Amino acid sequence: MPRSMSMKIAAAIVTLLALGACIQWQSLGYYSRVILDGENSRAVEDAPTLRARPLCSFGGDSTCVRLFVVGDWGSGMATQVAVARAMAFVARTERPHAVISTGDNFYPSGVAQAQDPLFRTRWEQVYADSALQVPWIIALGNHDHRGSIDAQIAYGRQNRRWYLPAPYYAVTVAAAQTAVALFVLDTDVLLSDRSSRRRQLRWLDSALAVTTATVKIVVGHHPLRSYGLYGDTEVLVEQLKPILDRRGVMLYLCGHDHDIQVIEHPADRFVCVVSGNGGKSRRTRYGAFTKVAWTGGGFVYLACRADTSVVAQVIASDAHALWCDTLGVHRQGLEPRTR
Structure with a gap:
């Protein structure tokens, strides 16, 4: 040479x-x-300025299903209290049908029994506003698995607002012309136990195949896509993503990263929504396919409509809307890719 x-x-x-x-x-x-x-950051790197904007109201629309999505909330910190107040403020006019928890319901180590005082001090008392007395559809996080999962399931038999019939399950929320099918996974076990992974994914594939719901949403704790601390979860990208693509899932909701992100990756036929900013707040950043990213405490408000579209809004801990967009319509008909 x-x-x-x-x-x-x-x-x-x-x-x-x-x-x-x-x-x-x-x-x-x-x-x-x-x-x-630490866990009280308000920093979002490479971000455009987000300013408060009027809330897109769907409270008077009887045809859509309204859902609040909040995760990583059970900290007992000031962030949790502020986000709970914001949720209550918005709920008084928007009247959500349900709240979806993306997991880590009780820090640092879940609960020990169905009578654990954390149910009262971290959930009942914090979200006591009458506007929030709706079903909470619960996913389990890694911190929940440090305690008793059976205790959280048993508590649901005592308090019907706490909807957790099993570690993973499906439930439908309906309003007039719209039905939203929610498929809640236990991603902590899915990631750590191969046999459970196979069972959960087979169950999910079969359940998605037979549902006739207007909108299909899958919920887990760990992010499939993220530009935050944890990044993409490779097992979910490799094994969960093909099912979501094939079965026409609209959204994958998760937490784990203590921020809010909406990611439309061109290789996906669904949108990833990270909502883990309910009790802690960690520095995050924009990535190549970020639609919005926020930290400082907040939750996501979804309005699921009869035309299969979903309007998503990011609500900050001061109850101001920061971002609003319609998700899903333009993604129908895209050919899924493997990565």
Whole structure:
């Protein structure tokens, strides 16, 4: 090989190594800033300015299903109290049919029994406003698994607002012309136990195949897509995503990252919504396919309509709407890709 060619190849290798080191350094810098910020951050990197805007109201629309989505809420911190007040304020006019919890319902280690005082101090008392006395559709998070899952299920038999009949299950919420089928997964076990993963995914595939609901939504704790601290969950991308693509799922709702993100990845036929900002608040960032990202406490308000579209709004802990967009319509008919 001519010396000039060898030198070009060597220079190219050095350039690639330098680029890789730069990317790793940038990522390391981001993760370091996340850790230094702690759980009360309001920082969103590479973000456009979000300003308060009028709420898109659907409270008077009898044909749509209205859902609040909040996760990682059971901290007992000031963020949880502020977000609960915001939820109550919006709920008084919007009248949600249900609240969806994306998990980590009780920090740091779940609950020990159905009579655990955390049910009262972290949930009943915090979300006591009359406008929030609607069913809570519960997913389990990794912190919940540090305690007793059976206790959370048993509590649901005592308090019918706490809807958790099993670690994973399906439920339909309907209003007039619209039915929303929710398929709630136990992603902590799905990720850690291969046999449970197979069972859950087979169940999900079969359940999605037979539903006739207007809108199909899958709920888990761990993010399939995220630009926050945890990033994409590879097992979910590889094994859950094909089912969501094939079965016409509109949204994948999750938490785990303590922020709010809406991600429309071009390889997906569904939209990923991270809503894990209900009790803690961690630095996050925009990525290549971010539609919106927020941290500082908040929740997501979904209005599911009879035409299969979903209007999503990000509501901050001061009860101001920050972002609103219609999801889903333009994604129908896209051919799914593997990554």
